[in-house]
Amino acid sequence: MSISAAIHRTLFKEKDGGGGGGGALSAIIRHRFLSFLIWQSLQSTLILFLSKTLLLSPFTKYPFSPIFLSLLYFLCFHLSLFVFSVSLFFVSSPHPLQFASPLEISLSFIRLIFVSGGEQSLLRTRVRVSLSFVLFVCLCAVAGAVSAISVCWGCDAYYDADSGSIRVGVLGFRGFVIGLIYGLHYVYKQRWVFRFPIIQRPPFFSYKMGLPLSIRRALRFSAVGFALSGILSFFLPDEYKSQGSVGKFVVEQVVFYLGSFVVVLCWELSHHLHQVLHTKRFVFAPPKGSAAAETNPSEPLLATIEESTPNSLLQYLAYLDICMVCENSVDSWRRAAFFEETGETYRRVIAACLRPLEQFTQKLAEGLECSSADKSMQLSDQLTSPTERLAVLKLNVSFFDAQLCAWCARVVASLTSRSRKEDKFGVAQLSGSNAAVISTLLSSLLAVEALMGKKTNVQSAHLMGPAGIKWATVNTGRRESTAGAMGKIRGSPLYAKAYSMADILKTSIYCIASAFQNEMLSIGKAGLLEKEWIISSKPLYGTQELLLHKLRLFLDHQAN
Numbered sequence: 001m002s003i004s005a006a007i008h009r010t011l012f013k014e015k016d017g018g019g020g021g022g023g024a025l026s027a028i029i030r031h032r033f034l035s036f037l038i039w040q041s042l043q044s045t046l047i048l049f050l051s052k053t054l055l056l057s058p059f060t061k062y063p064f065s066p067i068f069l070s071l072l073y074f075l076c077f078h079l080s081l082f083v084f085s086v087s088l089f090f091v092s093s094p095h096p097l098q099f100a101s102p103l104e105i106s107l108s109f110i111r112l113i114f115v116s117g118g119e120q121s122l123l124r125t126r127v128r129v130s131l132s133f134v135l136f137v138c139l140c141a142v143a144g145a146v147s148a149i150s151v152c153w154g155c156d157a158y159y160d161a162d163s164g165s166i167r168v169g170v171l172g173f174r175g176f177v178i179g180l181i182y183g184l185h186y187v188y189k190q191r192w193v194f195r196f197p198i199i200q201r202p203p204f205f206s207y208k209m210g211l212p213l214s215i216r217r218a219l220r221f222s223a224v225g226f227a228l229s230g231i232l233s234f235f236l237p238d239e240y241k242s243q244g245s246v247g248k249f250v251v252e253q254v255v256f257y258l259g260s261f262v263v264v265l266c267w268e269l270s271h272h273l274h275q276v277l278h279t280k281r282f283v284f285a286p287p288k289g290s291a292a293a294e295t296n297p298s299e300p301l302l303a304t305i306e307e308s309t310p311n312s313l314l315q316y317l318a319y320l321d322i323c324m325v326c327e328n329s330v331d332s333w334r335r336a337a338f339f340e341e342t343g344e345t346y347r348r349v350i351a352a353c354l355r356p357l358e359q360f361t362q363k364l365a366e367g368l369e370c371s372s373a374d375k376s377m378q379l380s381d382q383l384t385s386p387t388e389r390l391a392v393l394k395l396n397v398s399f400f401d402a403q404l405c406a407w408c409a410r411v412v413a414s415l416t417s418r419s420r421k422e423d424k425f426g427v428a429q430l431s432g433s434n435a436a437v438i439s440t441l442l443s444s445l446l447a448v449e450a451l452m453g454k455k456t457n458v459q460s461a462h463l464m465g466p467a468g469i470k471w472a473t474v475n476t477g478r479r480e481s482t483a484g485a486m487g488k489i490r491g492s493p494l495y496a497k498a499y500s501m502a503d504i505l506k507t508s509i510y511c512i513a514s515a516f517q518n519e520m521l522s523i524g525k526a527g528l529l530e531k532e533w534i535i536s537s538k539p540l541y542g543t544q545e546l547l548l549h550k551l552r553l554f555l556d557h558q559a560n
Contacts (some may be wrong), residue, residue: 028282029313033089036277037082043273044081044266048074051151051262059155059255069153077150080143085270087139091132091187092274094194094316096400099133100126136192137183144179144263145172152259170233171256177232178225178260182267185221191271194313196279196320196403203276210272218265225264226257281324282317285334297337298345301325305352316404322349323407326414336422338415343427349415350433353408357440360398360405361540364447367394395451399497406504409444412437413508417515438512438533442547443540445505450541451498453490456550506559513554520555 100123149171186192197206230253284301286292292299304318325331338346416437419428428434446456513520523529530548539547553559 028317029278032277036089036274037085039277040081040085040270040273041078043269044078047262047266047269048077048151051258055258055262056151056155056255059251073150073153076146080146080150081266081270083139084143084267085274087136088192088271088274091136091192092194092278093192094196094313095311095403096190096193097129098122098126098397098400099130101130133187137180137187140183140186141176141180144182145176147263147266148172148175148178148256148259151262152255155255170236173236174229174233174256175260175263177229178222178264181225181228182221182264186271194279194316195275196316200281200324203280206276206280207273210276211269214268214272215265218261218268221268222257222261222264226253226260229260278313281320283331284318284321285331288333293333296345297334298349302345302348302352306348311401311404319353319404319407319411322353323411326411326418335415335418339419339423339425339427341425341427343425343431346415346427347431347433350412350431350437353411354436354440356401356404356408357412357444358540360401361440361444361447363398364395364444364451365541367398368447368450370394395494399494399501402497402501405444405501409441409504409508413441413511416512420515435533435535438509438551439535439539439547441505441509441512442550443542445502445509446546446550447541448498448502448505452495452502456542456546509551509554509559513551517555520551524552524555 149168152171153168201209284304285297286300301318301322305315305322308315308318325334338349340346416428416434419434423429449456520529520533523532529551530544533551534544534547536544538544542550550559
């Protein structure tokens, strides 16, 4: 499924039935996108007006004389920004996406003929994602050409009745180059991924705080684009080069740099505004005091999480809302509704938040198993280690939903710790959710630490000598090779993601262990800690003994 089709199906198509009010919920993203278009057009109009009157008016003989071409350039400028904004919306995603390499795209038609089943569907999805990025880059290039012509053409340096078409061609070519470079940079740096702010502020303050960074980026990128487009313009035919004096050539360069800065600034501010409006919190709850708020206030939120398309922006907003409810005391009435007497709502909340963590742990465990397997390397693979290939193919994919997993870990930790005082009916303990939460968090932490090269040994607590010296055990060659291979990711972006996730998981476990420390220590002395806080079935990663040992380290404040 392509990005545009997935977003359109997820966010714009109204759902039939469902207790969450599907039609109203599916209109959230549509309303935000329309608001983005309105505010984007207003800010772009203001920037264009200021640039024409302050920056480019010294280079125009009659800057304030209204002519028909000025209106035409104004409409073309906004049309190019509209194309850029729409392509920006359809290429954006709340999490990274897998895309196909150029070689895979070239061989995709042949592979689709001979490959069937799930691999064929996965290949089609990756190819469509890549084609969506290619289309976005092409639209950026076209928008850059049209915008550069619309901004710079009114100046005397480029307005020449004898060679008007030639000057338009030069402007269009240089604007095309800047747009092409901007699109490639935007895709390569994954700026199309939504970055949810740690602290939720009102949209006005979030937008205001990002203005200095957007201006600095526009200055840097317009300078780079100006230099590269200028170098490439020297390879144009002679008739497209400046035939005037040196002074006219300098004026042309100044005008084009100012015009390119205006274009890139509008793009940067549009990107920033797009991020602000689509990542702000939405409250999935009926109005306080209404009949729905008194009977079942959690149904809209849970229905959105369970019925929306997985990993869609709408689902991310729902998880963000539930994280804010569980951690803050502003909406305490909504959190109190999770602990209703039947316990059904609490089980649904825990199950919905444990599901992403379980999928993350399973993917990471599969990647770690592949890395530790002994495989004979062919001669062509001698230059690349198995760990490096695994990090590209498997381990990086495991962290695509890191933001969602972080929210889920914080939700289950906050609910479990608050249940000690706010759970009047004891639904958290009676439902068995406490053991599931601790086991899932510990399994995820063990998997992440294994990726980072840190090994947790169950017998390490019994290897202390009389002088307090921990005697090392003899490692097998396979374990040494695995740990050494995992240690090679240190300093890479993958290690940074693993370190961040491990920190979130440790904080979540410490939150629960601190709230129930006295109870856990009491039942631990009686030998019932495993029965009360560890699931009886096989954990997602590790063993029951390993999870129990790790939990004791948290109770003793020795987990680091």
